[in-house]
Amino acid sequence: MLHQVNLLPWRDEIRAQHKKRFINLVVLGTLVAVIAQWMVGNYFHEQKSHQQARLNYLQQYIAQLDTQIQSLKVAEEEHKSILTRLDVVESLQSGRNKTTEFMNLMPNLVPEGVYVDKIKMNGQEIEMSGISDSTARLATMLDNLERSDSLSDVEMHSIVHNKKRFNKEFQTFKVSFMFTPLSLQNPIESDATTVRQSLTEMQSIWQEQYISKVTSQLELIASQEVLNG
Template structure:
């Protein structure tokens, strides 16, 4: 048996083992290179996809920015229109208040003017009411002033002049004014005496 072992030539077997090893190594190396190329290719493809998606998002943002800039450029014009509308509303409100002042004044006068006092002229400018007329006596005029001062709709009552030209003249001429209140404040209500 030992002779048989001595005659066995291991060189071809070793050579064939090396050949198989090289083939396996080549296949493994080729597979690894293929896998790396595949991974790099997929990574590039994914990056290109993400880049294209981001470019699409950026263009959408640019479009929205352009739209917003267009809208913002209209703001000064809209502010001018808003101011014009506010002025119109203010005029309408003033007209409406003026209409209410006249109605309020006409409903208030019968309670303010006592018998013996005769109004000849009444003017309303804003909230200020100026009136003039004649009275039978100073007492009647004092009653007029007292009624005005006690009214919750009247402020700042002022008698400007009281004139009797002579003793023969029966009526006394006067001029007065007061401020008409739109709505009396709760704490501003005056008690009737």
Template sequence: MTIEINLLPWREARRERRHRRFKQVVVLAALLGVGSAWGVASFYQQRLDTQQQRNRYVQTQTQQLDRDIATLRDFRTTREQMLTQIQLIRELQFSRPQTVRVFNQLTRSLQDGVYYTKLSREGDVLRLTGKAEANRQVSDQMRALAAMPVFGVPTLSAVEAGDDGQRRFDLTVREVNTSPPPDVGEGAKDKGATP
């Protein structure tokens, strides 16, 4: 008598178990792969979002800084305009007594028989037009002007004889400032202002 053992169903069952286990390992590996990929993608997405947020912050701060720089430029322009106005006011304040001195010296230097018909001023140059009875009086008038401390040397540009026997003359003379006006830049530096 022979005994026959059928090993096929046992092998078949083992093969099925191995196949199921293999499928489970593959599914588990796929799930682990998908999970890892999703985790890595989430990590990098989070880092990208953080970097974009930092970039937006830097852009916002840069725009604010640009606005501050523009405001500073406006302040500097306004400061320069104000310094110019202050300098002009100081020059006007300085020239006020100078103008009085000029008129005082003009009247003190006026010679007998001479009078002015027109007086104009361009910067520190006075243009005088006047009449005199003789050429000698015009010369005396020029010497008297040159002797005054607020005037330079006068220059005679024309002398004409008029119908009435008087001499019409044109001359120019430069004003000499006895003291220079104060400089606004030094005053601002003394007070600690920055350029």
């Protein structure tokens, strides 16, 4: 019985095939690793660019808000300045009207025989001094002061008898009270008050609109952030 013997270098051929297969696997693995690394790097780069774009948008929007806030502060300062000027106008108008109303009220308060020498007004407080030819007339004046709807806190500080004036003997007196004009007790809306109310209403409406706009913009940004993940 004859046996066939393979004298070819088959082991070398198998070794060469294994080596070639190994090299192919190494090359393929390297390519896969490079491609995977490139894809991951590209993904992170895109994410970074996207985040940077959103950050830039937020920074621009914040800058716009800062500008609007500065404009709002300027408007508020102008509003305060206008209100201050209105306060001055109202104060001057009130003082002028108060003096006129008090002088118109005087004939009803001071009876005949009482003579007023001096009137001092300090805000709503009024000090009045003068002379009278009898105690009864002073009592009548004091009663008139206390009955007046425009006066309060009436106080007689001093009565000095037997003071000679104009070659006659008089009684000097000093009285004080608080004066509140009827126009202030029942105020009629003035032009300054109307302007003040209009300015206040306009400022409130503007602030509400501004806050609503900012809130809607922030909600829109938040919804975009949620959608973009």
